[in-house]
Amino acid sequence: MRYQRGVTLTELLVALMLGLLLLGGVFGVYLSNQTTARTTEDLSNLQNRIRLAFQVMSYDLRSAGFLGCNNSERVVSVVQVAGVSPAWLNWQGGLVGTAADAANNESIRVMYGAGQSSSVVNHVPPRLNLNQRPELSVGDLAVVCDDTLTSIFQVSAVGNNWLEHAATGLNCAVDLGFANPFVCGSARPRLYPTDAMVMQFATVRWFVAASEVDANFNSLFREIIVSGAPVQEEVLFGVERLSFAYQMRNTPFGPVPFSAALDMTQVVGVNVQIILADAVYQQISMGEEMRTVEFFVAVRNR
Template identity: 85%
Template sequence: MRLQRGVTLTELLIALMLGLLLLGGVLGVYLSNQTTARTTEDLSNLQNRIRLAFQVMSYDLRSAGFLGCNNSERVVSVVQIAGANPVWLNWQGGLMGTAADAANNESIRLMYAAGRSSSVVTHVPPRLNLNQQSELSVGDLGVVCDDTLTSIFQVSAVGNNWLEHAAVGLNCSADLGFNNPFLCNVPRTRLYPVDAMMMRFETVRWFVAASEVDANLNSLFREIIVAGVPVREEVLFGVERLSFAYQMRNAPFGPVPFSAALDMTQVIGVNVVILLADGAYQQINVGEGMRTVEFFVAVRNR
């Protein structure tokens, strides 16, 4: 009978050790690939969020000052709170910068006509009869203009191919006419002619505030006005600083910082700098250069 030999304990231990070393190497490569994949995905998501913020803010900046007709400087607003224009309707040509706050963050307000336009058929105050159904709802801000005047108001009623601007809600008057200085109780009857343009009025603010996800970090917000009430949306998480510089008309290229003496009606371009918070993106090791997002946008309607 032939004897059969088994594996010795030493051979078994050596085999197990070699197997563990091989398995450890494979597992290490797998975990490294997983970490790299997660980092790449996180970085891609961050870049997409930055791209979205850039696209939306660039649209607002390019649109600033657009009123639908000839962008006339004669603009009147009958929208008032406590007898005066609300802070979110300080026109100044549709672009208003601010000084840096205590955290060295700036904000910017941009105003413009947007959405689908309608033409005026007849204007019998407070009703504007239109050539089609307006996309505006009661409480929305509207803007109507012709070659000589633009009027901003809150929509008080809507119907089939018409809307109204009665002296209710935020409207201090149903008179859409112009006077300087503006006195709401002085009659300023203004009838808009056939083919005057009717659109939605947007007033948008970009600023940095505490994140709604993590109060320990700040985020970039976009604020709009809905039925006369500011409503904000968190656009980009983890922003440490937001600053703007302004390119002035008839000046050599070189955007300048905001100052109280700056004439915002002469701004033809805005340089934006966003600094991402280092603590918000530690898992993807965002370098100093990658944390700074900078772009320049020309204001088209100046």
């Protein structure tokens, strides 16, 4: 029988070492690919959230001041909370800016007629008879308008092809009035004619506050009014700064910062700047230019 020679211990150890080196390299590449994939996924998710915030905020800003009847100069509200008109109904043409707070964040409120409109068949206060069932529920804010006036009220009852604006809930009077500001004690009735328009009234605020997910960081919020109470939705987590600049009518392009003297009824465009918090997105390794989201929105109804 011929002698069959095997491998020596040294050869075995060398082979094992080479195998471990090869396996370590493969494992390192795998971990690197996993990290890259996670970073790419995190960046993609962030971009999607930013895109959503941009789309929703842009829609609100473009819609500012829309009432359906082209008469945003004459707006009366019969809605009151604790006997006074609430801040979320401070019309100013449908766009209200604010000065920066202690953290250097600004906010903005946008108001407009939203959803499907219905036409008035006849108006016998408090009932508005309509050409179709309105897309409104009891407690919703609504507007009714014609070529001369717009009235904001809370829906007190809804039926098939009608709704009412009775002096209940937030409505201080059944009258829809003429004067602005509206004085409930001396209200003057307003009968809206055939073909006046009725739709939902949206009042939306964009602002930055402590996140509901992690109070150590701030988020971008969108606030709406539901049955007379503010309801907040967290739109974008990890926002360090929110600011606005305003393009004025009949001036060269160059949005200006908010000031108390700014006439918001003359704003025709809004420049939005959102700066993301570096501490939140360190794993994505974004430079300051990548953390800054800036866009300009023209206000269509001015």
